[in-house]
Amino acid sequence: MARIKEKAYEWVFTALAFSSLIFLVGIVIVLFKEGFPIFKAVKAGDFLFGRFWYPTYEPPEFGIFPLILASFWVTLGALLVCVPLGVGSALYLNEMASFRQRSVLKPMVEILASIPSVVYGFFGMMIVAPVLQDLLHIPTGLCAFSASLVLGIMATPTVCSIAEDALSYVPKSFREASFAVGANRWQTLTKVVIPAAGSGISTAIILGMSRAVGETMTVLMVAGGSAVIPKSIFDPVRPMTSAIAAEMGEAPMGSMHYHSLFAIALILFLITFAFNIAAEIISRRFRIKLGHSG
Amino acid sequence: MHNNIKMKAENVDFFYGPRQALKDINLDICEKRVTAIIGPSGCGKSTFIRLLNRMNELIPNTSLKGRILLDGEDIFGQQVDAVGIRRRVGMVFQKPNPFPKSIFENVSYGLHVNGVKDKKLIEKKVVSSLEKAALWDDIKDRLHESALKLSGGQQQRLCIARCLAVEPEVLLFDEPCASLDPISTGKIEELIMELKKYYTIVIVTHNMQQAARISDHTAFFLLGELIEMGKTQDIFTAPKDKRTEDYITGRFG
Numbered sequence: 370m371a372r373i374k375e376k377a378y379e380w381v382f383t384a385l386a387f388s389s390l391i392f393l394v395g396i397v398i399v400l401f402k403e404g405f406p407i408f409k410a411v412k413a414g415d416f417l418f419g420r421f422w423y424p425t426y427e428p429p430e431f432g433i434f435p436l437i438l439a440s441f442w443v444t445l446g447a448l449l450v451c452v453p454l455g456v457g458s459a460l461y462l463n464e465m466a467s468f469r470q471r472s473v474l475k476p477m478v479e480i481l482a483s484i485p486s487v488v489y490g491f492f493g494m495m496i497v498a499p500v501l502q503d504l505l506h507i508p509t510g511l512c513a514f515s516a517s518l519v520l521g522i523m524a525t526p527t528v529c530s531i532a533e534d535a536l537s538y539v540p541k542s543f544r545e546a547s548f549a550v551g552a553n554r555w556q557t558l559t560k561v562v563i564p565a566a567g568s569g570i571s572t573a574i575i576l577g578m579s580r581a582v583g584e585t586m587t588v589l590m591v592a593g594g595s596a597v598i599p600k601s602i603f604d605p606v607r608p609m610t611s612a613i614a615a616e617m618g619e620a621p622m623g624s625m626h627y628h629s630l631f632a633i634a635l636i637l638f639l640i641t642f643a644f645n646i647a648a649e650i651i652s653r654r655f656r657i658k659l660g661h662s663g
Numbered sequence: 664m665h666n667n668i669k670m671k672a673e674n675v676d677f678f679y680g681p682r683q684a685l686k687d688i689n690l691d692i693c694e695k696r697v698t699a700i701i702g703p704s705g706c707g708k709s710t711f712i713r714l715l716n717r718m719n720e721l722i723p724n725t726s727l728k729g730r731i732l733l734d735g736e737d738i739f740g741q742q743v744d745a746v747g748i749r750r751r752v753g754m755v756f757q758k759p760n761p762f763p764k765s766i767f768e769n770v771s772y773g774l775h776v777n778g779v780k781d782k783k784l785i786e787k788k789v790v791s792s793l794e795k796a797a798l799w800d801d802i803k804d805r806l807h808e809s810a811l812k813l814s815g816g817q818q819q820r821l822c823i824a825r826c827l828a829v830e831p832e833v834l835l836f837d838e839p840c841a842s843l844d845p846i847s848t849g850k851i852e853e854l855i856m857e858l859k860k861y862y863t864i865v866i867v868t869h870n871m872q873q874a875a876r877i878s879d880h881t882a883f884f885l886l887g888e889l890i891e892m893g894k895t896q897d898i899f900t901a902p903k904d905k906r907t908e909d910y911i912t913g914r915f916g
Contacts, residue, residue, distance in 0.1 A: 468723070542760035545718065546822065550773030550829050551750030560776065565763055 400638060403631035407431065410625050416632065422596040422607075424616065424626040431629045433636075435598045439606035440582060440637075442599060443516045443592060447581040450521020452574055455528025459573075462529075463536040464558060475533075482526035490590030493519035498591060505603070513599055513606045516592035520581045528577035535569020535655070536562065568655035572648045579644035583637065585610040609633050666693040669833060669863040670715060670752075675729035677710060677719070684710045686887045688729070692833075692880075697855060697864045699878035699895065701871055703910070706884040708867045712835050715865060716752035717745040733833070750777060752833040753826035757841045759818035761810035761825075766793075766802055769810045769821055773829035788828050796824035797854050816847025823854065834858065836866040840873065852877050871911055875899050883907045 407416065411431045419432015458478065462471055497519055498510030539562050547557040563570070593605020596612065607615070613630050620626040670692040677685035685707045692698050692715075700708040713719045714731055717738060730737045738748045750773075761769050770789045779785055789806075793799040798820040802813070810821055819839060826834060836855070840848040855864060855877050868874050874881050875895060882892040883904075891898065891907045902908045 540760070542756060542758060543762060545721070545754075545756060546760045546762065546825070547772070547776070548718065548721065549716065549749055549754040549756075550776065550825060551746050552773075552776035553746050556776045560772070561762055 397638070400631060400635040403628060404635040405628075405632070407625060407628040407632045411629075416629070417636075420598060422612070424620070424629060429625065431625065433609070433612075433629075433633055435596050436607055436609045436612050436633065437636075438598055439513065439592065439596075440608040440610070442513050442602065443520060443588060443606065443608050444578060444581045446513060446517025446602065447520035447524055448574070448578060450518060451524040451528050451577050451581070454521070455525045455573065455577060456532050456570060458525070458529045459532035459536055459570075460558070460563075463533050464554075464562070478526050478529050481522075482530070484523075486523065486584060486586040487590075489519050489523050490587040493587060493591035507603045509593060509605060511591055511593040511605055512603045513592060514602045516588050516606070516608075517602070519587055519591050520584055523584065523587060524577040524580045527580050528573045531573035531576055532566075532570045535566040535573060538569065538655075539565045566655075568651045572652040572655070575644050575648040575651070579641045579648070582644070583610060583641050585614050589614050609637050613637075666696065668692065669694040669734065670865075671732040671735075672711075672714075673730045673732065675711075675714065675727070675731060677707075677714065677728075678726045679722070680724050684887050685714075688889050690882055690889055690892060692863060692865055694863050695859055695861070696879040697859050697866060697877055698880045698882065699874035700865065700867045700882045700884060701869065701874050701910075702884035704869065705886075707887040708869075708884045709837055711884065712754075712837055712865055712867045715833070715835055716749045716754050718749075718754065720745060750829050751831055752835060753829065753831035754835040754837065755819070755822050755826060755839050757838040759815055759822050759842070761813070761818050761821050763809065763811055765807045766810050766813070766821060767806045770824050770828050773825060777829055789824075792824040792828040793821075795827050795858070796820045797850065797857075798824055814847070816843050816850060819843060819847070819851060820854065823851075823858075827858075831862065833863045833865065836864065836868075838867050838869065840868070840870070848873075871899075883910060885910070 411419070416431055416433060417437070418434050419430060420434055421430040421432045422435050423430040458474075462474060462478075466474060493515055494511070497515045498512075500510070501507065501512075501515050501518075502510035543561050543565055544557055547561045552560070588608045589611040592608060592611060594607050594611060594615065595605040596607040597604075599606050613633055616626070616630055620630055668691045672688050672690045675685055675688040676683065688711060700712065702708050710719070714727065715738075719725055719727070727739065731739060733748065733751065737743070738752075762772065764772070767789055770792050771785050774785050774788060779788075790799065793802070798817060801817055802808075805812075810818065813821060823834075823839075840851050843851065852873065855866065858864060859879075866874075866878065878895045880892065881895040881898040883890045883898065883902075883906075885906055891902060891904045893903075898907065899911055902911060
């Protein structure tokens with residue numbers, strides 16, 4: 370009886386462990402199956418680099434270049450916010466903060482990560498956008514710039530906590546060695562600690578990027594939603610994620626519009642997948658470099 | 664033989680938070696001699712050596728009373744900069760700790776941070792430091808390879824070379840052979856004997872044979888106190904204190 374029970378436990382946990390693999394494979398299969406039909410109607414090159422996204426016109430146009438550009442610009446903008454903010458706070462937390470400051474600040478950063486994205490979106494819509502509109506005299510505050518700002522703040526905790534881990538992995542002995550030959554704190558930080566943690570910090574940035582690219586609710590609410598090629602950072606844009614979320618409901622099942630949205634999802638998946646693989650490779654090299662195994 | 668006093672501890676008390684780690688230490692370190700500090704684990708010997716180049720300041724919540732003099736000047740004085748002290752008093756640690764950089768960059772690091780820009784001078788000093796650390800012949804063909812590829816003993820000699828490059832006056836060794844095999848240990852010991860011609864050396868060790876082999880003076884620490892200090896020969900053949908005798912004859916420790 371006891372042996373059967375033990376076997377049963379083993380099976381249950383094995384099944385649970387493998388379930389995520391099954392979900393992943395299932396999602397990939399569905400994305401390919403539902404996304405591919407669009408390439409029968411539109412050439413892959415025209416789909417990726419077509420300048421017009423008019424999926425409901427007659428005849429429709431399925432060029433997702435404006436959406437890709439929107440994702441690209443918003444993500445880049447978010448990086449300009451979250452990299453200095455995240456890496457800067459990680460450096461402060463790990464190198465300068467006293468024990469008490471750290472014990473207050475670190476949980477704060479983590480709480481920032483736990484705020485639901487719709488709350489960020491709401492905040493961006495009701496506060497950031499109107500303020501920017503008044504301040505900068507732009508036609509609408511719901512644009513790439515405000516989306517970048519809000520996304521950047523959202524991605525900051527991700528960047529900060531991973532970068533902080535990377536810094537804390539740098540052995541104390543490196544710092545001691547540096548001080549022992551007469552380096553000051555700033556030199557130790559810039560010439561020893563940051564280079565040693567460099568690949569860990571890169572991982573943090575890539576994962577922050579991955580977070581920003583995939584974020585949907587916030588950009589749907591704040592980016593403005595216009596699917597044309599943006600001319601400036603103050604134009605409203607429609608990133609890939611918000612195109613899928615906004616149009617899924619209105620695309621008839623099995624239509625070309627429907628398949629094109631799946632194709633966008635597929636591309637998005639490939640992008641974040643590539644980011645995560647890159648992050649994994651870099652962080653593995655980092656651990657080897659610092660002499661941690663595995 | 665004439666002994667000039669290079670460093671001097673005067674009535675040094677040291678605390679980690681409320682815990683007293685050193686009690687009223689008075690000790691002289693002679694110029695161009697090897698001073699060994701021995702004692703069982705937790706006796707305060709590592710704590711003491713770290714005061715000599717102000718490395719203790721990297722640990723929060725500690726306090727110091729008394730004075731430590733370098734050429735008669737208090738290294739904890741208000742006008743004194745810790746960075747300058749650490750340039751004059753170099754340190755080699757228990758575990759070899761080369762940076763994850765090339766051999767060349769490891770040795771030149773101290774020169775860079777001290778503002779040396781002249782490439783020829785840097786190159787010259789890197790080579791001479793590696794020679795002094797008896798590492799040059801091992802690695803002259805792979806100066807630009809990662810320092811982490813070297814063996815443990817070679818890494819430790821590299822760390823010594825890194826110290827020598829900034830031309831310190833005093834070298835502190837905190838159990839430099841604790842993680843090395845006997846052959847590497849032998850090489851480091853030979854090197855220390857050679858280096859004492861030019862530098863004042865303080866070495867912490869809990870290998871008593873090592874202290875006996877390479878030092879001129881020996882200080883015995885126990886529970887944060889300096890029990891006895893004298894010529895190494897005297898300490899090992901005719902200790903004055905019963906506790907020293909017990910320790911060196913292996914009755915505890």
